[in-house]
Every structure is written in C-alpha cells, then in structure tokens.
Amino acid sequence: MTQLTKAEEQVMQILWNLGEGIVQDVRQAFPDPKPSRNTVSTVIRILEQKGFVAHKAYGRTYLYFPKIAKAEYTKKQMFAMIHNYFNGSFASMASFFVKENDLSMTELDELLSQIKKDIDH
Numbered sequence: 001m002t003q004l005t006k007a008e009e010q011v012m013q014i015l016w017n018l019g020e021g022i023v024q025d026v027r028q029a030f031p032d033p034k035p036s037r038n039t040v041s042t043v044i045r046i047l048e049q050k051g052f053v054a055h056k057a058y059g060r061t062y063l064y065f066p067k068i069a070k071a072e073y074t075k076k077q078m079f080a081m082i083h084n085y086f087n088g089s090f091a092s093m094a095s096f097f098v099k100e101n102d103l104s105m106t107e108l109d110e111l112l113s114q115i116k117k118d119i120d121h
Contacts, residue, residue: 002050003077011043012052012066012073020065 004012014029015021021029027040044064047053052073055062086092098108 003080004047004050004052004073007039007043008047008050008052011040011047012068012070015053015064015066016070020063022061022063026064 010030011026014026018025018029023037023041023044026044027034027037030040044053048055048064052066052068053064054067055064057063082088082090082093086096103111
C-alpha cells in the first residue's frame, strides 16, 4: 500500500469521516480557505488511480467512497513507521513517545493498564 501525500491524506480523512460524497461535499468539509473544486477533483482522481477511492456514477455526478478502511491504512502506516524509524521495535517506539511526552508514573500506569485490558479482550 502506497503512502499518501499530505493533500491525499486530507481528502481521505474527509472521505473516511463522510463515508461517501461528491466533490463538493469533500470541498465543503475543508476549513477555510477551501481548496478549489478542481484541486479536490484532481486529488480524488489520483486516489482513485491509487486504489484508495472508488465511485458510483449517477448521470454526470460521481459519488466517491473509500475503498480502504481508515483502520487498515493506519495499521500499515504505523507498522511502516515502527520498521523505518525504530528498527521494528514497538518497545523503542513506546519509549520514544514516553520520553517525548514526559509521562508521569500515573500516566504510565494507566497506559500499562489499558494495554493489559486490550490483551485480555
């Protein structure tokens, strides 16, 4: 699975939130200043070529929807990040974020508790 550009990821985030939409729906979901309709349309067509988006045609109107689930993309990107930046070690990644966020002992206990809870389910 290819990594998305920043613009492509912005459009995908909107489509994941909307579930589906026409170009105008996607454009309206952007904060101001909104990109042009042509820009949004071009990015959507690129996403379609990459296999991230598909459409249903209703006459001349295309209704776009994600072909890739957000969770699937997130999972692949996270594993790629762990592989590329932390030598494949989840523990190294977790340690990095603990240091960067200066977590307290209470926060670390809560994190460990959540992980244990997730493992048990």
